[in-house]
Every structure is written in structure tokens, then in C-alpha cells.
Amino acid sequence: SQQGEEDPQALSIQEGENATMNCSYKTSINNLQWYRQNSGRGLVHLILIRSNEREKHSGRLRVTLDTSKKSSSLLITASRAADTASYFCATVGGGNKLVFGAGTILRVKS
Amino acid sequence: DTGVSQNPRHKITKRGQNVTFRCDPISEHNRLYWYRQTLGQGPEFLTYFQNEAQLEKSRLLSDRFSAERPKGSFSTLEIQRTEQGDSAMYLCASSLAILENEQFFGPGTRLTVL
Numbered sequence: 001s002q003q004g005e006e007d008p009q010a011l012s013i014q015e016g017e018n019a020t021m022n023c024s025y026k027t028s029i030n031n032l033q034w035y036r037q038n039s040g041r042g043l044v045h046l047i048l049i050r051s052n053e054r055e056k057h058s059g060r061l062r063v064t065l066d067t068s069k070k071s072s073s074l075l076i077t078a079s080r081a082a083d084t085a086s087y088f089c090a091t092v093g094g095g096n097k098l099v100f101g102a103g104t105i106l107r108v109k110s
Numbered sequence: 111d112t113g114v115s116q117n118p119r120h121k122i123t124k125r126g127q128n129v130t131f132r133c134d135p136i137s138e139h140n141r142l143y144w145y146r147q148t149l150g151q152g153p154e155f156l157t158y159f160q161n162e163a164q165l166e167k168s169r170l171l172s173d174r175f176s177a178e179r180p181k182g183s184f185s186t187l188e189i190q191r192t193e194q195g196d197s198a199m200y201l202c203a204s205s206l207a208i209l210e211n212e213q214f215f216g217p218g219t220r221l222t223v224l
Contacts (some may be wrong), residue, residue: 033212042217044215045212088153096141097143097158098143098155099155100154
């Protein structure tokens, strides 16, 4: 079953704008990861944030984690057309499997 | 290319037939995972191996599904007596056995059951 909800389900922005996606989860976690999936292709790992971290940066990506609210957000700054993809959060709790949300579809218009 | 590979990329079959998919993980990765993804949803966990041992199976993995990793390297996923509801993308991933558990995904096998 899916871990939780991602919000929004779909997002359309202009190139150069920032995109923010949110993820909620249900159980305690060791870490939370964000993945990107381009149309018809496999998932690519973007960034991992541990449960004892609150914020993490990687290039144009900024991830926050609020374990008290069981939520995370992914910010993509200065978006590009190539950022068009589906974005998924995934949690790792007990055990080793990833539990994914339903994803946010991001469209960046040039 | 040293990434995760999956074969075939596409499979069309008739209901009731058996199908088998193969996954070749990144060579030094001792963990291998299978996920299933349907349209508009995130991937759902099916099963995972550490070396050749199958350590966890989802309740999604009915008795028509079987997975093996005989020598701790490549893995196969077999679906017997396929049903239309089995139509999905089947994703394989591999990782090292570390806490952070970053997983590397293959391109997937898209199964269509007619």
C-alpha cells in the first residue's frame, strides 16, 4: 500500500520558477528519499534526508523534513524544462523496502 | 553501462500464459528488490533479496508470483497464469546493505496482459 499522499498531484510552472512538492507519511522512518521518474523511464535517486536531519541541499534541490508532522517537502529552484517528470517521495522504516507515495507530476513550460 | 538492467523491456502476453523477467543488478550490490508500478501510482514493493536469500515478500506477491536469485547475482521474477490485473511496469532495484539504502533502479519491464 502507498505510504501517504503527495501534494499537489500535478504542478505546471514556467521555466525559471521554483517548484515545491510536499509529501506526508504514516509511520516512523529511518530516512526519506526523493526520486524522479521521466516518462517511460526508471526512477533516479535525487536526495536522501535522515530522520535526525531537518534540511538538506543538493544543487538546485532543497529538502525539508518535519518528523513531528510526518511530512517532507522538495523545492526545485530555477526550474528547467528538463525537470519535467514525476517526483516521488519514499520512506525507509523498519525493514529495507522503499514505500512510495503516489507522486507529483511536474511540468515545466519553456 | 554498469547500471541495473532488465529484460525484456516490454512483454505482451495472453491471459493464462506464464512470463519471466530478468534483472541484472549493479555487480557489487548485494540487495535486490522487485517493485510493481501501475499507471498514475508510485511503485509498490513486491520482494527483496540479500545475496541469494529472499528476506521479505509483500502480500501483493500471490502464489502465482515467484522470484529467485540463485547465485546472488541476477534475479528472475516469474508470473504464472497471468491475469489482466498483472499488467504493470515491473521495476528492479539494487543497493548495498547499508542503513541509508539508496536504491538504483532499472528501466523496468512493461507487461501487458491481453
